[in-house]
Amino acid sequence: MKRLKVISLLGLSMALLLSFSGKLMEPVAAKKPNIIFILADDLGYGDVGFNGQTKIKTPHLDRLAAEGMSFRQHYAGSSVCGPSRAALLTGIHTAHATVRELSEWSLNGKPADLLLEDITVAEELKRAGYKTGIIGKWGLDEGGTTGNALAQGFDYFYGFRTHREAHHYYPAYLWKNNDKVLLPGNDCAHKVGTYSNDSFTSEALGFIQAHKAAPFFLYLPFTLPHNELTVPDDSKQPYLNLGWPERPMTVAHYHHDPDGNLAYAGMVSRLDRYVGQIMTELKKQGIDENTLVILSSDNGPGFDNGFFDSNGPYRGGKLQLYEGGIRVPFVARWPGHIKAGALSDHASAFWDFLPTACELAGVKPTTPIDGISYLPTLLGKPKAQREHEYFYWEVNEREGPIQAVLMGPWKGIKRYEKPFELYNLRDDEGETTDLSAKHPAIVAKIESFMTRTRTEHPEFPLTKRKALY
Incomplete structure (x- = not known):
């Protein structure tokens, strides 16, 4: 019993010594970049x-x-x-x-x-x-x-x-x-x-x-x-x-x-x-x-x-x-x-x-x-x-509120008082061909998502306005 106690105390002393010397028993983490x-x-x-x-x-x-x-x-x-x-x-x-x-x-x-x-x-x-x-x-x-x-x-x-x-x-x-x-x-x-x-x-x-x-x-x-x-x-x-x-x-x-x-x-x-x-x-x-x-x-x-x-x-x-x-x-x-x-x-x-x-x-x-x-x-x-699953943006300068959502290859753009636009970026990265008329279900999904994901802000409503100064 005495021998075990001595070993135990020696172990504790060694642990404390290592700790105080900065050499921790646990692996040292890699240097943060x-x-x-x-x-x-x-x-x-x-x-x-x-x-x-x-x-x-x-x-x-x-x-x-x-x-x-x-x-x-x-x-x-x-x-x-x-x-x-x-x-x-x-x-x-x-x-x-x-x-x-x-x-x-x-x-x-x-x-x-x-x-x-x-x-x-x-x-x-x-x-x-x-x-x-x-x-x-x-x-x-x-x-x-x-x-x-x-x-x-x-x-x-x-x-x-x-x-x-x-x-x-x-x-x-x-x-x-x-x-x-x-x-x-x-x-x-x-x-x-x-x-x-x-x-x-x-x-x-x-x-x-x-x-x-x-x-x-x-x-x-x-x-x-x-x-x-x-x-x-x-x-x-x-x-x-x-x-x-x-x-x-x-x-x-x-x-x-x-x-x-x-x-x-x-x-x-x-x-x-x-x-x-x-x-x-x-x-x-x-x-x-x-x-x-x-x-x-x-x-x-x-x-x-x-x-x-x-x-x-x-x-x-x-x-x-x-x-x-x-x-x-x-x-x-x-x-x-x-x-x-x-x-x-x-x-x-x-x-x-x-x-x-x-x-x-x-x-x-x-x-x-x-x-x-x-x-x-x-x-x-x-x-x-x-x-x-998606990306969201909005901007409201000059052209009025614009929202955009990217879901997979589909990019939907909603411009103020303009028809909704839909592009397939996988096939048309230059956004040259509006596919909204051919894919009404995708348009509805993106428009619904735009409404659901956005939280209201009193200073930034989706309304047409002019610069104040």
Whole structure:
């Protein structure tokens, strides 16, 4: 008995010793990866080389795709910035979301802000020990209250708080956390001073350097290539004297450069340069292989008149719910985990990012969401991938309320005071042939679902309205 007791005490002492020395008896979990989500603004599906762009050069984005996985059917949260970004951050689509439009298109002009009860991906990742930062266009703090990025799980913020602030590339100020940082050398009208996205990149590099030792989540929403169309001359240089048609621009709210085609190409190329700088920094800091980098766009293109084929093979663009307005470029790179050069036809959307990040971090979403993690697809395990039964979008600007639902190959679009449209994307990805007359049962099913799944919101009814300011 004494011998057993001694062994027992020795075992307990050894266990305590191992515990206090940090050598736990249980297997140590793998190191959590850093996560960087780079979001372009109004970048079309066809604006990048890995999706077929030939006029604009995007070597760093193409390398990202060559070293990672591209999704061919990835959808934005909406066809306009605010609600799209809200879906990305909360995992909830516009049938149920707090933010379904921009503030000026709400019924009473109330700020379209995230609420304190909204749980963002940053809040989820903080629970898992991540340091979190947002650098660039936030656009979800129109009222200056609950939508503040620091109130939504981010440890650090630098950039534009509102979407209108982000309309200009040489702003008079930017925000650092809750402080307004004046930029006295900047002049929007004359386009002099510091180009805002150059500052975002510098801040992003600093954030990576400061947090290289701990898992971090960096949300990096650039404002390129959104109007206004302006970029420093060095980014336009490669496109001079190519015989392109000029596209004269009218200066009003936006202080465009004289030639829109040159400016647009230069803006996409400058975005590409920033991505290259980010990737170089990850290698320099020795964290390249433990960092998942994702790049996408908040909605379809808002500028192209067909010269660049910015929407690729798809119909429509920004503010529309045809594929060109919501199907966006998507590439993910994580060396040693994601197969290089992989292509996926898995249908996914912005609201899937939150559960994906949670799965990576080893936590479960706090509240019910609409998203499904696409981590199995990224890791090359398609048999483990759950699929969506449907996708839902709505937008209510200019053309009146529009709803769209995707169920398998069937895409239904309900436009204000217009006949219902039905397309089979498997046979007609360009949405050229309306099949609603041939398939009334499918139309009825989708229309019924649109009504059932949507929750009412006092500021975002499905009624025709004009912008309030």
